[in-house]
Amino acid sequence: MQTVSFKNCTENYYYSTQWPGMEGDEDHAAKGRLARCLCQSYLQKPDTAISRKIMEIYNSDGRRVLFNTSHNKNYNKLDSIIKYRKMAFDTLALYD
Known part of the structure; x- marks a missing residue:
């Protein structure tokens, strides 16, 4: 059992080595859940530390999303x- 947490958000997950080539997918999914929790927390009470952590998780993820906005300056903004x-x-962590 592994845990990732920041401020008032904590995510527990099981790390498995049973599926070769899937290492890290559990981490990715748990960090995604943590980031969603942090976004919800930020909406309730804006906090600089939380916003930095959200951006850190977003920027460290290789699967970044470019948002469909009409102006480039809005891309990747908090x-x-x-x-x-x-x-x-x-x-999601998909297993075959």
């Missing part, structure tokens, strides 16, 4: 990431 958090933070 407000867009929070608005489209379900799309920005994928929480």
